[in-house]
Amino acid sequence: MTSALDISRTSPAHPQRGGTRKARDRGHIQIRDVSVEFERNGDWMAAVKRANLEIKPGEFVCLLGPSGCGKSTLLNTVAGFVNATRGELLVDGQPVTAPGPDRGMVFQQHSLFPWKTVRDNVAFGPLMAGMGRTEALSLARTFLSLVGLSAHASAYPATLSGGMQQRVGIARALANYPSVLLMDEPFGALDAQTRIMMQESLLEIWSEFGNTVLFVTHDIDEAVFLSDRIVIMSASPGRIIADIQVSLPRPRTQDLLTSPDFIELKRECLDLIRRETLRAFEQQNSGGR
């Protein structure tokens, strides 16, 4: 598990950009007045309601909220899987209309192609981008070593543990050098120990790539540990009710989890969530629907 941290020093260079590691100039997300509604039994139900959010290039933002509040829906809208029914959504100035390789996606689980080896899973994106097979495979090798899985390159996904599968998922998404990395509870199915290690190694990788990360979770610890900013959503219809800056120093390690600063910030978050949730409830009850 820890091997990911040692190997991540050898960050691969972007082939087209002459070895520039950081993507700090790309990955600007603008969500303006976005609503997403679904039809259910003839009724239209809002999963996301009039969300406004601007994410700077290279920012690590966590989307936090109770189950069913519309976090995945908002993320899927940025990914292009779901269309907004209102408002405007731009990534690097371009309206999002469909999924694309500029926005890499890491799913909660079971998203690797079971019939492809780990290496072929990671090489898939570069191949789709028109890269030659040998080149794509060598790129896959580089990214697998980045996540510490070189030894499992020719294994099939089903033979790997959940944590290893998620690391392959991260390597696969990164192999396209996306300007935005979208992650939907990527560590939600892992045990606590593995989870912390995965969080640490994600931060390591992110510091190398510098891409924008939009990370969905309902774990406050995870959100505080990882992010520059925490965006909190209320229960349905999902609205953005708070936006908290997390100015804990980086690089962050496991030790941070027990530091007074961390605990203080976590308390602030909890208080804010409670306050905002209560206010949202009151608004709804007083006919503010």
Place this chain on the structure above:
Amino acid sequence: MSLEKSEIGSPVIDPVDTPATDTAVAGPAPVKRRARRLPEAVNRYLVRATALIVAILIWHWASTSGFNLFINFENVPGPLVVWNALMQEIVSKTFYVHILYSLQRIGIAYLIAVVLGVALGVLMGRWRLAEDIIAPYIELLRPIPAVAWIPLAILMMPSEESSIIFITFLGALFPIVINTVHGVEQTPKVLVRAARSLGASNAAILRHVVLPGALPSIVAGLAIGMGVAWFSLLAGEIISGQYGIGYFTWSAYTLIEYPKIIIGMLMIGGLGTLCTLMIKMACRPLLRWQAQGKNA
């Protein structure tokens, strides 16, 4: 699963120097369990072979003793009689001509059924309009037995040979189409999304996600289709044709040669099983990823 369990199990935990009573009870058990592992697969084949032999013995007893209780065995030739007739057949050249004709018809009909069946299945599974157009035909035609097609096949097809192949083809087609549709429709949404966000085109999604995902189901359809093809071939060959194992069986019936009827039946059963097995074996390398997953 069971493999891991027994390997981690007792041998490691059981120390050699436990009291005599304990070792006597617990000691030998894991050794036995290990020793039995390899023969287990062989064991199952032994059971299967035994089951067949028992059936032959019962058949022998019933036909020699003239068993007649609701089911009448009095005029059924026994296994020895059939065996002797078979020995006579396998030295005659025409017997092999029959088999070759049948194999050729199966080959052609099956090939067309696979290509058309998988293509139709993918089309129906991926495209709702195609499904709505084609599905009624499939549903309506599927229950019609091969024998019922014979008159129409003779009317429509240009030659006797092609009507036999047509009937055989129809038999193989439906299971292949239905299983392909089923497999294609079960493509996990998350994998399609993953592929799209990695930049895959619709064609690439079909090739890298939909088809491989549907393959286990398609292979099942191919195996069933092969069985049904033999089944239908018999019907086609009974009415028309002058060669083929079905014709062989039918002409034996009209000539009242009971041992030859049974030879014909057994040949169809045997060849059908063999062909199905070959299809499964041929597809196995494509499904290696599945076998590995199950062991993990």
